[in-house]
Amino acid sequence: MTKARGWSRPDARVATLSLWLGVATIAAHALRIRSVGLPADPDPMPLGILLVAFALTEGFAVHVRVRRGGHAMSLSEIPMVLGLLSVDPTLLLCVRLIGGVIGLAGLRGQRGVKLGFNVALLGVQTTAAAVLLRALSGPVLPTGPKEWLLVLIVMLVSDAIAAVLVTAVIALHDDPGEWKRLPGALQGMPLVAITTSIGLVSVLAIEKDPRAIVLLTIVSAVTYRAYRTFVQQSQGHQQVEELYAFTRALDGSLDTGGVARIVLEQARDQLRAERAELIVPNPDGTHVRLRMHGRRHLDISTVDALPETAWWQPARTGAPVLVPKGSRVIGSIEDGIAVPVPLSDGAAGVLLVADSLADIPTFGEQQLRLFQALANHASLSLAKARLLDELRREVAQNERLALYDPLTGLPNRQRFSALVDELRAAGTPLTVLLMDLDRFKEINDALGHDVGDQLLRQVGERLQERVDGRGTVARLGGDEFAVLLPEIRTREVALAVGDDLDAAMEQPIPIGDLRLNARVSIGVALAPEHGHDAKTLIQRADVAMYVAKTTHAGVRVYTSDDDRNSPRRLAMVADLREAIQRHDIVVVFQPKIETATGLVVGAEALARWHHPAHGFVPPDEFIPLAEHSGLIRPLTLHVLEVSLRRCATWRRMGHDIHVAVNLSPNSLQESDLPDIVARLLGQTGVPASALTLEITESSIMADPTGAMVILDRLHALGVKLAIDDFGTGYSSLGRLRELPIHEMKIDRSFVQRIAVDHRDRAVVRSAVQLGHALDLMVVAEGVEDEHTLLHLRQEGCNLVQGFFISKPLPADDFADWLTARIPQLGGA
Known part of the structure; x- marks a missing residue:
């Protein structure tokens, strides 16, 4: 030894x-x-x-x-x-x-x-x-x-x-x-x-x-x-030649570690030094020290503070240091050179070599000039590498956000579905429970979104505590949660688990000085009895949950009768069909303004339904009914026609604005959609550039090839296309880059807390940078206070909409609001 x-x-x-x-x-x-x-x-x-x-x-x-x-x-x-x-x-x-x-x-x-x-x-x-x-x-x-x-x-x-x-x-x-x-x-x-x-x-x-x-x-x-x-x-x-080779090697290295290794290797070789070192500051005030010595051995360490008496300290302030042999310096070197390495964020690192090899007398002015040339090239490459590393971290964070809910940290719908499908592919029996909070909208409206968000986080934590490692808890969106329980084979056991979770939710949830009761409705579907894949199981658990909500049953296991004989759902479908035919669906408009100027540049068209018996029906209730019953096409065409006619009226009044209309996932599977849009544009006289069609990320994934054909035809008409609710869907960054889109809308779930939550602020910043990198206009929805607006303007978001600007208005009221609008951001 x-x-x-x-x-x-x-x-x-x-x-x-x-x-x-x-x-x-x-x-x-x-x-x-x-x-x-x-x-x-x-x-x-x-x-x-x-x-x-x-x-x-x-x-x-x-x-x-x-x-x-x-x-x-x-x-x-x-x-x-x-x-x-x-x-x-x-x-x-x-x-x-x-x-x-x-x-x-x-x-x-x-x-x-x-x-x-x-x-x-x-x-x-x-x-x-x-x-x-x-x-x-x-x-x-x-x-x-x-x-x-x-x-x-x-x-x-x-x-x-x-x-x-x-x-x-x-x-x-x-x-x-x-x-x-x-x-x-x-x-x-x-x-x-x-x-x-x-x-x-x-x-x-x-x-x-x-x-x-x-x-x-x-x-x-x-x-x-x-x-x-x-x-x-x-x-x-x-x-x-070696200097040229050095620059070419740096051009081919994309990460900070690779750039640092190349810089240190070349510094030692070309300066004829025994060792080389690179000191790079971190945003948190610490420093990373990378040292190369011996047989190309690279040591990497992080230090909280640098020695104030080090011979290379002047290089941190921009002054190169040359220490020939025989100089009196503090340290264990015979001779050395240190030069500053400016970085893109205003910080500066230090590149140094020490202990010249025996074939040169000592470091001199010639070596100093060469070292400064190397440092200049290293500076550019390190700045680029640090930026790319930051983008990689943000992309990785965004990819995590694509699989996990940013509010609760739980798996989202995409991740939950993947877990279900993985278990089913292995032949594992399982149970899916779908849970919806009763009267959550009332809590949000009465107490505000901050209280609503805290409630959702507490519900997620309580569910995880109750499941206690037996399965996976996920938030599918809004106030909807899901639980995956492997190896649960019988209805009796599944119902027992559902009852246990229902009882846990009945216990008051403390939020500040408040104690809220989060009553829930739970639907249960078992595999393989009720389905073999995530889509079917979630859908059938949703059907059972809807029946549990309407019958106040608390927990219900899916039966085939639930799909065919939900009386309220069947009645609502019939009423919705009649409302669309009579044009009783009202189209309201929410303004969109430029953050830089405060000018109103457009409006988003939103459908509203006031049922004669049930009163106001939320869009998240009747839109899914329309999609499942085949009524989404006439509903979409109705909203599109009304929006274009109103836009034409506003433009004749002298308001050069555009109108945005949401498309359902089914719309991208209809080959005649571009022809219908072209016909309506011709009839109303609205230029194609004044129409924005908003699509969700998930709507493209149902049939990516077919959807791309429709999107390309709409793009050829001159219609603008926008990705709605960015960050909550299934698309990848690679597919997003390939789409012929003009706008990217950041989902309100990321926007509403950016003034108080640094994580949401980081997500929004990344989304804005990504949108601008793809030459897209970036729109933020859900702006409900001035602080949020100011943060979005600082981050460079192009357009905003939300209750702080204006709530959605009927067409005539929107025209009056538009006429009276003072075109200044301070008046928003």
């Missing part, structure tokens, strides 16, 4: 590799000495010259950078060629190691593990060259072109071995991906060929005249200078 921990440290891995290389070198020479014996007494003059040459060539190397790796290219091939052809291999090894240590430690300042590895590398290189040359040429070195070719091959092979070993040590120490960049590390091979050729020419020249060593020194110095200039220029171009 201790050994494993040691090997996990980068320096330990490099030291182990160096040790094995040293052992292999010593073993090779020990075998040679045992075979051929010790070398004869050498001439000290050539050895001294070689030692100086090795020290100089290793001390003044040209660094070729490959990502975070540094491959040092030197002119050591020249003295190596001289040594291979004139000195015993073991003596050559000793001279090269001594000269290498002088150059590496004395001139380049290397220490520790890095020095140990480079000395071991020199030993392997020298031994490999000598062994390979003797293996190819035999005991006696030939002279002439064959000798030259063999020496060239040997030097290329030994340098290739060195490139592989350097790549291996970088992979062990820092980055396993370094192996992919091995071809870049071999780019110094042309220099090896050149310097080897110079060495061969030098051997021939020195054999003729030893004074040629002066010319050799001059040629070596010029070659070194020329190659260093070439490498600097090529690496300058490479740095520009």
